[in-house]
Amino acid sequence: MQRSDFDYSLPAELIAQTPLARRSASRLLRLDGATGALADHEIAALPGLLQPRDLLVFNDTRVLPARLAAQRASGGRVEIFLERALAGTDALVQMRASNPLHAGEDLSTAGGPVRLVARQDDLWAVTLPEPAAEFFARCGAVPLPPYITRAPDERDRERYQSLFARVPGAVAAPTASLHFDAALLAALAASGIAHALVTLHVGAGTFHPVRTEELDDHRMHAEWYQVSAATAGAIAAARAAGGRVIAVGTTVARTLESAAAAGGAVCAGQGETRLFIRPGFRFRAVDGLVTNFHLPASTLLMLVAAFAGREAVLAAYRHAIEQRYRFFSYGDAMLIWPARGVRT
Numbered sequence: 035m036q037r038s039d040f041d042y043s044l045p046a047e048l049i050a051q052t053p054l055a056r057r058s059a060s061r062l063l064r065l066d067g068a069t070g071a072l073a074d075h076e077i078a079a080l081p082g083l084l085q086p087r088d089l090l091v092f093n094d095t096r097v098l099p100a101r102l103a104a105q106r107a108s109g110g111r112v113e114i115f116l117e118r119a120l121a122g123t124d125a126l127v128q129m130r131a132s133n134p135l136h137a138g139e140d141l142s143t144a145g146g147p148v149r150l151v152a153r154q155d156d157l158w159a160v161t162l163p164e165p166a167a168e169f170f171a172r173c174g175a176v177p178l179p180p181y182i183t184r185a186p187d188e189r190d191r192e193r194y195q196s197l198f199a200r201v202p203g204a205v206a207a208p209t210a211s212l213h214f215d216a217a218l219l220a221a222l223a224a225s226g227i228a229h230a231l232v233t234l235h236v237g238a239g240t241f242h243p244v245r246t247e248e249l250d251d252h253r254m255h256a257e258w259y260q261v262s263a264a265t266a267g268a269i270a271a272a273r274a275a276g277g278r279v280i281a282v283g284t285t286v287a288r289t290l291e292s293a294a295a296a297g298g299a300v301c302a303g304q305g306e307t308r309l310f311i312r313p314g315f316r317f318r319a320v321d322g323l324v325t326n327f328h329l330p331a332s333t334l335l336m337l338v339a340a341f342a343g344r345e346a347v348l349a350a351y352r353h354a355i356e357q358r359y360r361f362f363s364y365g366d367a368m369l370i371w372p373a374r375g376v377r378t
Contacts, residue, residue, distance in 0.1 A: 035249060035312065035313055035344070036247050036248060036249065037244045037246065037247050037248075037249065037252075037331050038247065038331070039344065040330065040331045040332075040335050040336055040339060040344070040348075041330045041331045042330050042348060042351055042352075043330075044330065044355065044361060045355065048355065048358065048359065048360060048361045048365075049181050049182075049360075049361050049362055049365070050360040050361060050362060050363070050364035050365040050366075051182055051183065051184055051364070052184075052364060053189070053190075053193040053194075053212070053364045054364075056215065057193075057212060057213055057214065057215040057218075058076075058077050058078050058213060058214065058215045058217060058218040059076070059077075059078075060076070060077045060213045060360075060365075060366045060367055061074065061075070061076055061077070061359055061360070061366040061367070062074075062075040062076060062077045062079065062080065062083075062366065062367050062368065062369055063075070063350060063353070063354055063357075063359060063366070063367070063368045063369075064083065064368070064369045064370075064371075065342055065346060065347070065350045065368055065369070065370045065371070066371045067341065067342030067343050067346050067347075067370060067371055067372045067373035067374075067376070068371065068372070068373055068374050070343075070345075070346045070349060072349075072350055072353055074357060075369075077213045077214075077218065077366075077367055078218060078221070080218065080222065080324075080369065081218075081221045081222050081224070081225040081227060082225070083369060084222070084225070084227050084278075084280070084322075085226075085227075085277070085278070086225060086226030086227065086277075087226060087227075087228075087272060087275045087276055087277030088227050088228075088272070088277045088278045088279075088280060088322075089227070089228050089229065089230060089268060089269060089272035089277055089278070089279050089280065090222065090227060090228070090229040090230075090280050090282055090324070091229070091230050091231070091232060091265070091269070091279060091280065091281055091282060091286050091290065092196065092198045092208075092211050092214075092229060092230075092231055092232075092282045092283075092286065093196075093198070093208035093211060093231070093232060093233065093234055093236075093282070093283055093285045093286050093289070094196075094198040094199060094200050094201055094231040094232070094233055095199065095201055095202075095203055095204040095208060095233050095234060095235050095236060095285075096195060096199035096200055096201055096202045096203065096204060097176070097177065097194055097195055097199065097204045097205065097206065097207050097236075098116060098119075098166075098167060098170045098171065098174065098177075098202055098203065098204065098205060099170050099171060099173075099174035099175050099176050099177065099191075100115055100116035100170055100174055100177040100205040100238075101113065101114070101115055101116075101174055101175045101176070101177045102114040102115075102116075102143055102144075102145075102170065102173055102174045102175070103143070103144075104141040104142060104143045104148060105141065105142045105143075106131070106135075106139065106141060107139070107140070107142075110131060110132060110133060111131070111132075112129055112130065112131040112135070112141055113129070113130040113131075114127050114128075114129060114141070114143070114148065114160075115127060115128040115129075115130070115177065115205065115238055116166060116170055116174070116177075116205050116238075117157055117205065117237050117238050117239070117255075118203075118235070118237060118258070119165065119166035119167055119203065120159075120166070122165065123161055123162045123163065123164055123165055123166070123169075124151075124159065124160070124161055124162070124166075125159075125160055125162055125166040126154065126157045126158070126159055126160075127157065127158050127160050128156070128157060128158070128238055129150075129158050135150055135158070136150065137150055137151060137152050137153065138150065143173060144173045145162075145163055145164075145169055145172055145173035146162075146163030146164075147163065148160050148161070148162055148163075149161040167202050167203070171202075176190045176191055176194055177205050177206065177238075178190060178194065178363075179206065179362065179363050181329075181362055181363075182362075182363065182364070193212070193364075194207050194212075194363075195207065196208060196211035196212055196214065197211075197214060197215065197216065197219070198211060198231060201233045201235075203233075203235035203258070204234075204235045204236040204237075205235075205236065205237060205238050206236040206237075206238065206240050206363075207236070207363065208234070208236060208282075208283045208285045208286070209283065209326045209362075209363045209364075210282045210283035210284075210286075210324050210325045210326055210367060211282050211283060212363075212364070213324075213367050214282075228268065228272070230264070230265040230268040230269065231262070231265060232259065232260065232261050232262075232265055232286055232289045232290065232293075233258075233259060233260045233289075234257055234258070234259040234260075234285045234286070234288065234289045234307075235257060235258050235259075236257065236285055237255050237256075237257050238255075239254065239255030239257075240333075240334070242255070243329075243331060243332065244331055244332065244333060244336075249310075249312055249336070252310065252333070253308070254308040254309070254310045254333065255308070256306040256307065256308050257285075257288075257306065257307055257308075258304070258305070258306055259288075259289045259292060259293070259304065259305065259306075259307055260303070260304035261289065261290075261293045261300060261301070261302050261303060261304070262302060263302040265300075265302070266293075266299075266300050266301060266302040269290075269300045269319070270299065270300075278321035278322055279300075279319060279320060279321050279322070280320075280321060280322035280323065280324060281320045281322070281323050281324070282324045283324065283325055283326075284323075284325055284328075284334045284337050284338070287311070287317075287320050287323060287337060287341070288307060288309050288311060288337070289307070290319035290320055291309060291311065291315075291317060291318060291319050291320065292305075292307040292309050293319070294318040294319040295318075296318075297318075298318040298319060298378060300319050310333060310336075311333075311336070311337040311340050311341075312333075312336040312337070312339070312340050313336070313339055313340045313343075313344055314340070315340045315376070316376065316377065316378045317340075317341065317372065317376055317377045317378070318377070318378050320341070320372075321372070321377070322369070322370065322371055322372070323338070323341055323342075323368075323369075323370040323372075324367055324368070324369055324370075325338060325367065325368055325370065326361075326362065326363065326365055326366070326367055326368070327351065327354060327359065327361040327362060327365055327366065327368065328362070329362065335347070338368075338370065340376065341370060341372050341373070341376060342370045342371070342372060342373050342376075343373035343376075346373065350368065354366075354368075
């Protein structure tokens with residue numbers, strides 16, 4: 035398949051620019067990948083759409099205020115966007131400037147000088163005045179996605195984090211989890227549906243388009259993940275009890291599939307993943323998926339198409355557009371069951 039196989043047209047007014055007043059007020063489109071059947075719900079209906087002993091797995095990464103304004107010695111403006119914190123005061127960042135940047139330059143910021151060390155593909159290695167987490171927490175702004183055209187405000191500091199956000203390191207939110215509030219989590223627990231946590235620090239590459247027409251030529255950005263022994267045990271226990279493992283978000287799906295052994299058991303551990311899930315991938319760890327609507331021709335849409343079938347997913351997106359669902363980070367959600375033959 036090619037990049038163009040995953041394109042679709044979206045009216046700009048359906049791109050959600052603000053969060054709803056209540057997290058669990060979002061709509062939920064259910065897709066059965068095996069039949070293509072669709073049904074419209076609210077996210078609050080999720081406890082009745084799952085079964086006792088099912089296990090929801092969330093990403094507990096916490097978004098850093100990763101966007102920072104800087105200035106060159108010449109007076110030119112530069113935007114710094116944190117990609118990943120490294121050891122000590124080093125980091126990998128994206129840079130946006132009107133003229134080429136050079137290794138050895140010092141950029142001035144509100145928190146002190148940022149030294150450009152070396153170019154690494156489309157990123158820069160830099161040295162900061164202090165470790166990245168502390169530096170950006172002190173000086174940075176909430177890194178709203180580029181398709182949200184307004185400036186971030188105070189509500190974004192709370193609403194662009196999930197209730198599980200506890201491990202700092204992401205530069206974008208695992209947005210499927212933004213729909214879950216305390217009331218919905220309590221209703222799920224009362225229905226016998228448990229939850230577990232993994233960590234994957236979402237990088238800015240999540241917003242990068244696939245620039246190559248041939249999917250085999252696309253290279254994923256590396257992202258750090260961790261699966262605890264407790265979560266690996268909870269997944270094994272849910273399976274042993276006849277429950278299903280439902281990834282809340284594409285980041286969780288990538289984490290579980292990266293940590294899955296050949297037989298499907300999810301192994302505790304940590305590492306980096308460049309896993310590119312696209313049609314033809316055989317899922318070993320994920321039985322169901324809760325996810326938002328994704329950008330055209332994005333790797334996230336390709337993952338969803340791998341799980342439920344490209345034609346079924348694109349038909350579901352056409353339905354969502356007709357029914358005026360809200361799209362992308364602050365938008366509505368889908369509950370997806372797999373197509374036949376995509377699981378080992």
